Amino acid sequence: xxxxxxxxxxxxxxxxDSTERLTLRLAAAARKCIVRFTGGCGEMSxxxxxxxxxxxxxxxxxxxxxxxxxGTRMVYRADWSRVRQGITEIPPHLKQTVCPNAVLLxxxxxxxxxxxxxxxxxxxxxxxxxxxxxxxPDQDHAxxxxxxxxxxxxxxxxxxxxxxxxxxxxAPNVWDAEFEECMRITGILRECFDGYGSVLIAYNGGGTTExxxxxxxxxxxxxxxxxxxxxxxxxxxxxxxxLALRDxxxxxxxxxxxxxxxxxxxxxxxxxxxxLVGKGSRSA
Numbered sequence: 261x262x263x264x265x266x267x268x269x270x271x272x273x274x275x276x277d278s279t280e281r282l283t284l285r286l287a288a289a290a291r292k293c294i295v296r297f298t299g300g301c302g303e304m305s306x307x308x309x310x311x312x313x314x315x316x317x318x319x320x321x322x323x324x325x326x327x328x329x330x331g332t333r334m335v336y337r338a339d340w341s342r343v344r345q346g347i348t349e350i351p352p353h354l355k356q357t358v359c360p361n362a363v364l365l366x367x368x369x370x371x372x373x374x375x376x377x378x379x380x381x382x383x384x385x386x387x388x389x390x391x392x393x394x395x396x397p398d399q400d401h402a403x404x405x406x407x408x409x410x411x412x413x414x415x416x417x418x419x420x421x422x423x424x425x426x427x428x429x430x431a432p433n434v435w436d437a438e439f440e441e442c443m444r445i446t447g448i449l450r451e452c453f454d455g456y457g458s459v460l461i462a463y464n465g466g467g468t469t470e471x472x473x474x475x476x477x478x479x480x481x482x483x484x485x486x487x488x489x490x491x492x493x494x495x496x497x498x499x500x501x502x503l504a505l506r507d508x509x510x511x512x513x514x515x516x517x518x519x520x521x522x523x524x525x526x527x528x529x530x531x532x533x534x535x536l537v538g539k540g541s542r543s544a
Contacts, residue, residue, distance in 0.1 A: 268402045293456065296458065298330075312349070325362060328446075330438050331402045333393070347465075348366075367438045367442055485497040
């Protein structure tokens with residue numbers, strides 16, 4: 261378990277403010293591509309969360325772009341040394357093990373007053389859960405979003421969101437601020453920096469993941485859906501009507517080779533044989 265001495269740089273911004281310096285840091289990545297991870301966290305079953313690191317690590321060997329995710333960690337209340345596995349554990353693990361040159365950015369909505377505990381910066385502590393949430397200690401930058409210094413992000417709002425097909429999406433919640441900020445940054449990178457690409461990877465997830473899948477695919481940006489990962493990602497991976505209208509979406513099995521091939525197709529990684537990827541060798 262990391263300690264406070266290894267906490268990332270915290271950057272606070274009000275909703276609607278710009279973050280030029282942070283965007284420039286992402287733009288300076290060796291590979292001009294930002295990969296966003298979205299999906300299951302507190303409501304993902306332990307079965308769906310099994311072996312996530314083994315699934316994604318071979319696919320990202322040598323990745324040198326930017327990785328962005330919801331920059332939090334879930335810690336079991338009864339044992340602070342135990343981490344609840346979720347999609348937010350993957351990007352830090354990848355940077356530590358197979359892609360050390362990646363630039364890692366976590367985006368965290370401020371949902372309440374922030375506090376300090378023995379193991380980090382506490383973001384959420386709902387007594388109904390058997391875990392609490394801290395800023396993930398293993399990331400380069402953590403961007404904390406708030407309405408302003410006096411107000412955290414609202415738990416819900418009454419804005420009705422529609423898909424490109426004109427169908428209503430589930431009611432928004434506070435965590436939408438995370439993916440909306442990520443999309444804002446991604447849009448700037450794609451529009452202002454020549455040749456900069458992006459990929460959204462979805463694994464499991466609920467309503468917030470659903471809204472992000474739809475919003476990103478509606479823009480025509482590349483999306484990878486992991487088939488067999490459960491919940492909303494699985495629903496969209498099997499939705500023939502949805503897929504027929506979006507040639508920017510790829511459905512792949514829970515297999516490192518399949519994920520690597522889709523990443524290579526979208527320009528996130530160089531193409532190479534998985535036999536070499538698994539050994540960390542240079543591309544043939």
